[in-house]
Amino acid sequence: MQVIVPISPDQLGGQSAVVASGFRVMAERGRAVIIEFYQKPHGIEWFGGFELLYCQRQHDPQECKVIRKASDEERKLFRIPLWIQGDEVPQCCGRPMNFVGQIDDDRLCGERPPDAKLWWHDAASFYVFTCSQCLECKAIAQQF
Secondary structure (H helix, E strand, O other): OEEEEEOOOOOOOOOEEEEOOOEEEEEEEOOEEEEEEOOOOOOOOOOOOOOEEEEEEOOOOOEEEEEEEOOHHHHHHOOOOOOOOOOOOOEEOOEEOEEEEEEEEOOOOOOOOOOOOOOOOOOEEEEEEEOOOOOOEEEEEEEO
8 A cells, every 4th residue: 555645734636755754644534534654754754753634545455545644433443553662553363453432531540459469550540451352251350
């Protein structure tokens, strides 16, 4: 797949760079694609590395064009976790589980129960997954 990246977000039909590597597809839905660049294209300054970008597939299905930065609502709609430490997708029935959603809170973990030997510190995120085969659920937790 290749991605067309406008030099300026204000001029989508203007000058663009065509990029074939340095990004990963995070989610797809119809003609909409969310990508993340782990290696920013040379000469593009309007977004940072590892930011999610909303794209639209072109007539050629192996080509998409960046439209803008993806919003937090789109990240949730497309079920893309915002990992604190790194990808940690659990497996079930021989395949990766499906991300359902995440709970982020810096107050949720503040008070330690009286009998707790260990407890969460700082801010934590809890990632919920389900299996599309057996409906098993799992949660993964990460903290700063």
